[in-house]
Amino acid sequence: MEKFKPGFVLIDLDGTLIDSVPDLAYCVDEMMKQLDMPVRGEDAVRDWVGNGVQRLTERALVNSVDGMPDQDLMDKAYPIFLELYKDNNAIRSSVYPGVLEGIKWMKENGYRVGCVTNKAEAFTVPLLKDKGLYDLFEVVVSGDTCAEKKPHPMPLLHAAKLMGVEPENALMLGDSQSDVKAARAAGFHIFCMTYGYNHGEDIRDYNPDVVMDSFMELPNYLVAK
């Protein structure tokens, strides 16, 4: 692929910037204990992340990526999860190796960067701040910023509009099929990370433009200053 210089780079959070599963799994399992139900563990939770905390709670309750719990159970469980995650969203989570270096390289080379996530804003902002990432982004679009979440293109188009950049001139960095679908529908270029969460599937099967093992590989595809 020929190197290019997008006018804007929009980066996914969970599974791309930050390994947030340890905190999410802790909260899922504490919730399950409070409900007198079996704990689910990190491996299961890793396959369920990517569609927001409400969908994660539903999946934990039914112990499957598909299906819906009874509304009564959900009404009991979801406030428990939210309360737990409020105090446990940046404790066990960590920034992936290479992320800071990659973003620093982009900024040194004149790139403008933003963050887009399906995580609700009440959790997104404190997590990015705790990990020292928040100030790197010109725009942060959370799961409840727009009427639709990824895989819908709306959050990406919203970010591009705020930045005054045409979608065809924008690049998304993500980890999941929702990122690929949202980027394709919005007209963004899309690079994906191999290390993230994609419901247990290989992200290569979703044909992003580029697949990378680390943000350190960005200079292989993006033009330097």
Ligand SMILES: O=C(O)COP(=O)(O)O
């Ligand atoms: O599922 C979530 O809460 C967020 O996931 P995302 O940051 O990968 O969009």
Ligand SMILES: [Mg+2]
């Ligand atoms: Mg993700």
